Amino acid sequence: MNDLFLRACRNEAVERPPVWIMRQAGRYLAEYRAIRERGDFLTLCRTPELAAEVTLQPIRLIGVDAAILFADILLPLDAMGAGLYFVKGEGPRFERPVRSEQEAKSLAEIDPERDLGYVMETVRRVSKELAGSVPLIGFAGTPWTLATYLVEGGPSKNYANLLAWSYSDPDGLRRVLSFVAKGSARYLSAQVAAGAQALQLFDSWGGILSAERWREIALPSLLQVIENIEGDVPLIFYVNGGSHLLPVLRDLPVQVLSVDWRIPLDQARAIVGPDKVLQGNLDPGALLGSKEEIVSRTKAMLAAGAGGGHIANLGHGILPMTNPDSARLFVDTVKNSATG
Amino acid sequence: MNDLFLRACRNEAVERPPVWIMRQAGRYLAEYRAIRERGDFLTLCRTPELAAEVTLQPIRLIGVDAAILFADILLPLDAMGAGLYFVKGEGPRFERPVRSEQEAKSLAEIDPERDLGYVMETVRRVSKELAGSVPLIGFAGTPWTLATYLVEGGPSKNYANLLAWSYSDPDGLRRVLSFVAKGSARYLSAQVAAGAQALQLFDSWGGILSAERWREIALPSLLQVIENIEGDVPLIFYVNGGSHLLPVLRDLPVQVLSVDWRIPLDQARAIVGPDKVLQGNLDPGALLGSKEEIVSRTKAMLAAGAGGGHIANLGHGILPMTNPDSARLFVDTVKNSATG
Numbered sequence: 001m002n003d004l005f006l007r008a009c010r011n012e013a014v015e016r017p018p019v020w021i022m023r024q025a026g027r028y029l030a031e032y033r034a035i036r037e038r039g040d041f042l043t044l045c046r047t048p049e050l051a052a053e054v055t056l057q058p059i060r061l062i063g064v065d066a067a068i069l070f071a072d073i074l075l076p077l078d079a080m081g082a083g084l085y086f087v088k089g090e091g092p093r094f095e096r097p098v099r100s101e102q103e104a105k106s107l108a109e110i111d112p113e114r115d116l117g118y119v120m121e122t123v124r125r126v127s128k129e130l131a132g133s134v135p136l137i138g139f140a141g142t143p144w145t146l147a148t149y150l151v152e153g154g155p156s157k158n159y160a161n162l163l164a165w166s167y168s169d170p171d172g173l174r175r176v177l178s179f180v181a182k183g184s185a186r187y188l189s190a191q192v193a194a195g196a197q198a199l200q201l202f203d204s205w206g207g208i209l210s211a212e213r214w215r216e217i218a219l220p221s222l223l224q225v226i227e228n229i230e231g232d233v234p235l236i237f238y239v240n241g242g243s244h245l246l247p248v249l250r251d252l253p254v255q256v257l258s259v260d261w262r263i264p265l266d267q268a269r270a271i272v273g274p275d276k277v278l279q280g281n282l283d284p285g286a287l288l289g290s291k292e293e294i295v296s297r298t299k300a301m302l303a304a305g306a307g308g309g310h311i312a313n314l315g316h317g318i319l320p321m322t323n324p325d326s327a328r329l330f331v332d333t334v335k336n337s338a339t340g
Numbered sequence: 341m342n343d344l345f346l347r348a349c350r351n352e353a354v355e356r357p358p359v360w361i362m363r364q365a366g367r368y369l370a371e372y373r374a375i376r377e378r379g380d381f382l383t384l385c386r387t388p389e390l391a392a393e394v395t396l397q398p399i400r401l402i403g404v405d406a407a408i409l410f411a412d413i414l415l416p417l418d419a420m421g422a423g424l425y426f427v428k429g430e431g432p433r434f435e436r437p438v439r440s441e442q443e444a445k446s447l448a449e450i451d452p453e454r455d456l457g458y459v460m461e462t463v464r465r466v467s468k469e470l471a472g473s474v475p476l477i478g479f480a481g482t483p484w485t486l487a488t489y490l491v492e493g494g495p496s497k498n499y500a501n502l503l504a505w506s507y508s509d510p511d512g513l514r515r516v517l518s519f520v521a522k523g524s525a526r527y528l529s530a531q532v533a534a535g536a537q538a539l540q541l542f543d544s545w546g547g548i549l550s551a552e553r554w555r556e557i558a559l560p561s562l563l564q565v566i567e568n569i570e571g572d573v574p575l576i577f578y579v580n581g582g583s584h585l586l587p588v589l590r591d592l593p594v595q596v597l598s599v600d601w602r603i604p605l606d607q608a609r610a611i612v613g614p615d616k617v618l619q620g621n622l623d624p625g626a627l628l629g630s631k632e633e634i635v636s637r638t639k640a641m642l643a644a645g646a647g648g649g650h651i652a653n654l655g656h657g658i659l660p661m662t663n664p665d666s667a668r669l670f671v672d673t674v675k676n677s678a679t680g
Contacts, residue, residue, distance in 0.1 A: 091497075155497075157495075158624070158656075158659060159625075160625070160628075160659045160660070160661055163623070163624070163625025163628060163659070164625065164628035164659075164661065166625065167625055167626055167628050167629030167630075167633060168628060168629055168630065207581070207602070208602075209602075210601055210602050210603065210604070210623065211602075211603075212604075213623070241547070241581055243583055243584040244583040244584075244602045244603050261550055262547070262548075262549075262550050262551075262584045263550065263551075263584050264550070264552075283503070283550065283553070284498075284503070285499075285500070285503025285504065285506065285507055286507055288500075288503060288504035288507050288508060289507030289508055290507075290508065293507060316498075319498060319500045319503070319504075320500070321500055321504065
C-alpha cells in the first residue's frame with residue numbers, strides 16, 4: 001500500500017515527496033476524451049461508473065501517488081437548487097443566480113447521500129477499485145469561491161455583483177456563505193464516510209480579495225467548513241493568485257497549503273512557517289516545454305520545496321494541450337528524486 | 341493650471357495627493373453611454389471628435405486631476421494587421437492570432453501618424469480643449485500583455501498558447517515581443533509629440549508570471565519600450581495581480597508604480613522602497629458600498645499611502661455599475677484630504 005501521500009500530509013519524514021496533478025483526470029488524456037464522447041461533462045459527473053473510471057485513469061496511466069475524485073466544485077450548489085448547466089466553450093452557468101440574502105432563501109439544505117448520492121457512489125467505487133493502492137482525495141470549493149459562481153451566475157471578469165454585495169451588505173453575505181458552508185461540511189463529511197482519505201478545499205478566487213478583506217469575508221465560512229467536517233483526514237487548502245494571502249494562511253487550521261506557481265516554495269515557506277506542508281507548484285505551462293526543461297524545472301521546484309514537508313504538484317490544473325508523456329516525465333522526475 | 345498630478349509623478353512635495361480613476365471615461369457615466377449609442381466601441385475609438393469628448397467627460401463630471409486618453413490597448417496590434425474586432429459581451433478578438441515567430445512575420449511595422457492617426461488627432465483635440473487645466477495621460481499595453489491577446493486571439497482563462505510558446509521557444513517569443521515593443525515605443529512617442537504629458541504602461545497580465553519568469557520573458561521588451569520613448573514625460577507602470585512582482589519592480593526605470601487593491605500601499609512601499617511614487621489602490625468594489633464606507637476606506641487608503649509619493653486612484657478600472665456620485669465622493673474625499 002502506497003500511503004506516502006498521507007504520511008506527507010501529516011508532515012512525517014518521507015523517502016521522497018509524493019506527487020499528484022491537479023485535474024489529472026482530464027482532457028489531456030485520450031482515454032478521458034474517449035469516455036467524454038459518450039456524454040456531456042455533467043452526465044459524466046453523475047454516472048458513478050464513468051466518473052470512477054476517469055478518476056482511476058491517471059493512477060494507471062501517469063503513475064501518481066494519489067487519486068482525486070472526479071467531480072465539479074459546483075455540484076453542491078446545483079443540489080441546493082441553483083440550476084447548474086454548462087455552455088460549450090464558456091463554462092458553467094446557474095439558472096438562478098443569488099444576489100441577496102432574500103434570493104438565497106430559495107436555496108435548499110442538502111442531504112449529501114440523498115442529493116449528491118452519485119458522488120458518494122463514485123467515492124465508494126473508486127475506494128473499492130483502489131483497494132488501498134493509493135489514497136483517494138475528496139474535495140469541495142470554499143464558500144467564497146462557490147459564491148463567485150453562484151452570485152455572478154457563472155465565471156466572471158470582475159465579480160462586480162459579489163463585490164457590490166460584499167460592500168453593501170457584508171453581514172447578509174456572511175450569513176449566506178455560512179449557509180453554503182453548512183452544506184459543504186456535510187458534503188465533505190459524506191465523502192469521508194464513503195472512503196475519501198484526504199480533502200482539498202479549492203479557493204480558486206480567494207486571491208481577488210486583499211488579506212484584510214479575505215479574513216473578514218471569506219475566512220469565517222471557511223473555518224465553519226473546517227470545524228464541521230466529520231472524520232479525521234488531512235485537509236489541503238488551495239488558493240490561486242493568493243501570494244498576498246500567505247501571511248494569513250499561516251494560521252489556517254489545515255495541514256497542507258497548496259500554492260500556485262507565482263511564488264517559489266522556499267519563499268512561501270518563509271512566510272507560512274515550518275508547520276505547514278506545502279503542495280505544488282510547477283507552472284502548468286512548464287509541461288509544454290522540452291523534456292530537458294521539464295526535468296530541470298521539476299528539480300528546481302523540488303529543491304525549493306526541500307526545506308520542509310512537500311507534496312509535489314502543479315501550481316494549477318494541468319493544461320488540456322499537455323502531452324501525457326510530459327505529465328509522466330514530471331511524475332517520474334519526482335519519483336526518482338531522493339530527499340535522502 | 342492644475343499640474344498637481346505631474347508634480348506628484350516627479351515625487352515633488354505636494355499639497356495633497358492628486359486623484360484620477362482608471363476607466364474614468366466609461367460606461368458608469370450616462371453621458372458616455374449616450375455617446376456610445378451612436379456607434380460601437382471601435383468606431384468611438386476611431387472618431388477623434390467622439391473619443392475626445394468622452395476623454396473630457398470625467399474632468400467635467402467627476403473632477404479628476406488628470407485626463408486619460410480614450411483608446412484601447414489593442415489598437416496598435418490592429419494597426420500591425422492582426423484584425424481586431426469585438427464580440428458583444430465577450431470582449432476583443434483577433435482574426436489572425438500569432439502563435440509562432442513565423443506567424444509573426446505577417447505583422448507590419450507601424451507608423452503611428454499614418455496607421456493610428458485618429459489616436460494622435462484625439463490627443464491633439466483633448467490637449468487643445470484642456471488648455472492646461474489638467475494634464476493628459478497617454479498609454480499603451482506592455483508587449484507581454486499585448487501578446488496575451490495577440491497569441492490567444494482574445495481574452496483567455498489559462499493563456500495556454502502563450503505559455504506553450506514561452507516554454508518551447510522563449511527566444512523566438514522574445515524577438516516577437518521586441519517587434520511589438522518597437523511599435524509601442526513609436527506609438528507612445530507619437531502620443532507625447534501630440535500632447536500627452538505622462539504615459540501609463542498597462543501590464544494587465546504580467547501577474548500570471550512568477551517574478552523569475554517575468555524578468556526573463558516580459559521585462560526585456562518592456563525595457564525596450566521605456567528606453568525608446570522620445571520625450572521627457574513621467575512613466576507609470578500598472579500591474580494587476582502582481583504583488584509577487586514588487587521586489588523586481590523596485591528597479592524598473594519608471595517614476596510611478598500603480599498597484600492593485602490586493603496589498604496595502606504601506607506594504608507595497610516597504611517592498612519597492614522610497615524612490616517610487618505609488619499610484620492606487622482602492623478596491624473598485626468599495627465604490628459600490630455606502631457613502632460612509634467609501635469615505636472611510638478612501639481615508640484608510642490615503643493613510644496607507646502617506647509614507648511617500650502617492651497618486652490616488654482605484655486598484656483597477658471603475659466598475660460599470662458604479663454610481664457616478666460614488667466616484668465623485670471618492671475624488672472629493674481625496675481633494676479634501678490635507679497631507680500638511
